[in-house]
Amino acid sequence: MHKFAAGSAVAACLFLCSCAATVTLPKTYAAVETAATPESAAMGLVLPQTDAAIPAWPALAALQSTPESALFLLSTVQLDVENIPQNPELPNGCEITSADIVLNYLGFDIDKVTLAEKYLLLHIPYWEADPEVEFMGSPADELSFYCLPGAITTAVNNYLSGQGSACRATDITGAKPAELEAYLAHGTPVLMWATRAFTAPLYNYTFTLADGSWPYANSHCLVLTGYDEDNYYFADPMQEVTAIDRDTFTLRYEQLGSHAVVITS
Structure with a gap:
């Protein structure tokens, strides 16, 4: 069961936590008499008086008093995601490693090399490839x-289909x-595309892509694992970045085109 590290405040209303995740609710929230409403009582919501991991959805529902309006985004989230280095086997495999x-x-x-060799479409020579397809x-x-x-x-969904899983990878490019x-x-x-170490974009001017654009020379994919008021946090297969300030991230x-992918059930 995944766990969240909750911050000292619950921020703006944005998302409904409806999965089996848990959230660590600080004492300052647990002590509030929020479980006394008829709606929360009907759900059997009793918040602990100490810091404890409890189901996220009913906790947030209780904080909002009614389940129907429990739309909160925690001010601090850090998922317990274990990083996997892409090197030495996949020096250019940040995307499939992520x-x-x-x-x-x-x-x-599943290991990164098997995922790359069995499921990722490749195109050689690279200058004739469509990076959105292969x-x-x-x-x-x-x-x-x-x-x-x-x-x-495509690679992830081919793997998941072979496993008989209901999970699917979804392209959420354009997400804010x-x-x-x-x-x-x-x-x-979230798998997201930026640049290595979040440096300025660099381009390779030796060839163009099918759309006429220059390919990036420092494109990088890494996994977004958390955030707080100041930073975003990552599992970086290049092992270069663990956190970056919000402005630089954005x-x-x-x-790099606001490219991102999630894997959900």
Whole structure:
């Protein structure tokens, strides 16, 4: 069961926690007489008087007094996601390794190399590839490039289908940072595209993609695992970044096209 680390405040109304996640509710909230309403009493909501992990949905419902209007986004979320390094096997495999990080978090037993070799569509030579459909080269080759959400959702969904799982990868490109936070608050880590170490975008000017644009030279995919008032937090397969300030995150995320993927049931 996934756990959240709740901050000292419950922030704006954005998302309904309806899964089996838990939230650590601080004493300052647990002591509030919020479970005394008829609606909460009917649900059997009794909040503990000490810091404790309790089901997130009824906790937030009780804080709002009625289940129907329990739309809260926690001010601090940190999912317990274990990082997996892409090197040395996949020097250009940040995208498929990030997918493997999330799949392992969800309880699937699959390694990054198997996921790359059996499920990721590759196109060689890389300069003729469509990164939305396939990986530009091979993630095991240092002289390769990258792929985008379409290629990753196809790979992950092919794997999940083979496992008979109801989970599916979904391309949520265009989602705003607040929407990414909502997924995190729901217990769902997010694969997102930025640049390595969130530096300024760099381009390779030796060839163009099918749409006429220059390919990125420092595109990077990593897993968004948490946030607070100041920073976003990550599992980075390059092991370069664990946190970045909110403004820099938003800038690089949007510069790289606001590409993101989630795996949900």
